[in-house]
Amino acid sequence: MTKLLILSVSAGNGHVRAAQALAATAQSLAPPCTAVHIDAMAHVAAGFRKVYTDWYIQLVNRAPELWSYLHQRTDVTPHHAPSQRLRRGIERLSTGALVREIRREKPDAVICTHFLPAELLMRERNRGRIDYPVWLQITDYDLHNMWLVPGMTGYLAATEEVAFRLRARGIPAERIHVTGIPVMPAFSEPDAPALARDACVAGLGLDPSRPVLLMVSGGAGVGDLPSMVERVLGMGGPDGKPNDFQVIAVAGRNAEAHGRLEALARRHPGRVAAIGFTNEMHRMMAASDLVVTKPGGLTVSECLALGKPMLLISPIPGQEEHNAGFLMEEGAAWLAYDAIGLDYKVARLMADAAKLASMATRSRTLGKPQAARSVLHHVLGTPA
Template identity: 55%
Template structure:
């Protein structure tokens, strides 16, 4: 019997959807012998549509979060059969014709979507008889927005019991809803030695270490947050991760020159587990993938500047389960850091809560279900 052909479809609106798809691709090849291909839908749409869907989204959530909050609410409350929703899907189809060709060229046996856009597109392809492969949907946040509720999919994977409950409450078939967690890379399955990670990064293993993150795109004023933290009369060293934001990395590097031995800037890395492994506490935006990675490694978080909508819901999940604190502004951030660095017992309790919530083998749980159904 030939190896199954698995297609992973993501959208590069933020880094999380692609990271989930990559985790599934790696696990499928390593543990199931699948022929796995990951496609970013944005590589197969028109340039104008790509700019609108990715660049505009990132600018909106960074510069105009209140406007994004309204759009999030409106789209969540708009019925799928409303004229505006039908128009949106029609525009998406017109701009994604090359995607259909790429899918046909690979001829997948199974498709998993880590974003709702390809799921919506492929629903129509299946209904028109142009795609036989079953399509599965992996939700990548600890929340359920209405756009994820694409009907007649082979199955749906939820980050938590509550997300699964919401799926069933909104009419998705109960037998097709599965709680797996959010897929993350195999490197997060084992908690690395903290001292080894620290020495590898040029850090002092004996000092408290904070990790400041803003997501794969480096959204947010990380340099301002770093400056706020470094002004505290608290002894710690700070790793600052700028992601793919080159301009932000330059700002952080300039700041590091004024704080030698305390601030360690990094750009995009595919070894994030080593940075997390060296840290005692993460100060971060609560993206779905970042949250899942921190939980898998038992890394407590101080959540700051969550994007309205999905990240606020991720934040709520962490707060409810005692794995994070929230900083609503710079003053609150200062207070939270002082509070936790001075209270190792509380930090240890948050670490234990985080590990309890972690799902490091989510990718395997998803693929076990997908390949069993396709056998």
């Protein structure tokens, strides 16, 4: 039986979710495949893990201008530059346990959803310590220099443009495959009866005859999620009349925000579904007519898989800004730069069913709900 090792890095959630999607999909393959998912950060030095994950999150939240500068600088810094060699040297000193764990697994093939483990395995291959294929799954809708790890068996790209950029920056064309970004099996059948819009709305205690707005995050410039929900509930439509749409608000593991959302739901009976952590995000999206979200690669891939129009907020400088640009130029999303823009664009879009329908059509056209199967087809030679 083929053993597939999937390596992610928990710097943000997207890389981990892509790995989980691949592992979950691998379980349904014929012939069977054993898939093991390892978060690299579970096998590195504690200090390195804190810098690599906590520091990144704090930087993008507290100093986005600095992160933007670093993102741009590293995009034009060659792999052979002294700063890059120093970075890789520090990573090697901090990831010995991870390399040993990978060796213990003895996989037949590896897929990396982050460039860190790909770089480590590139060195192992160059020293003749491994001979199995290593693939790299790019998890955004643009290409950054850090993804250009030389010597991979294959590079799995979200779009034709990402593939074009890989070729333009020296990656051999025969190693590049356009697959999309893997999403969980729950998102892979958008027309399944379980994802019928009206049934999902009713299952949340809301009215299927009224429009539904899904709000899944707050951020810089637009405020925290409960404040966002309270604002949009109270605003009028473009004609000044009270709006009648309903809100699904997902607070995740933020217990304080969830409590405030529950209080809002009590003050606005029948208009708010306050959700904490959930494994049913596919149902939340299926119930919605518009999704308000940050443009993370995995979140927007899930929206595209289900054909949902998006109003994007608070993009992280660099990768999320580029994701937003791709979605806007393709007609699947709008972008709100600040709280005022959020209010205005929510009001406009929720009052314009034809515009939402047009954006939904573009979203579904772009979506790749079977991306995980496409990836596994290339890596394992299974039916597409």
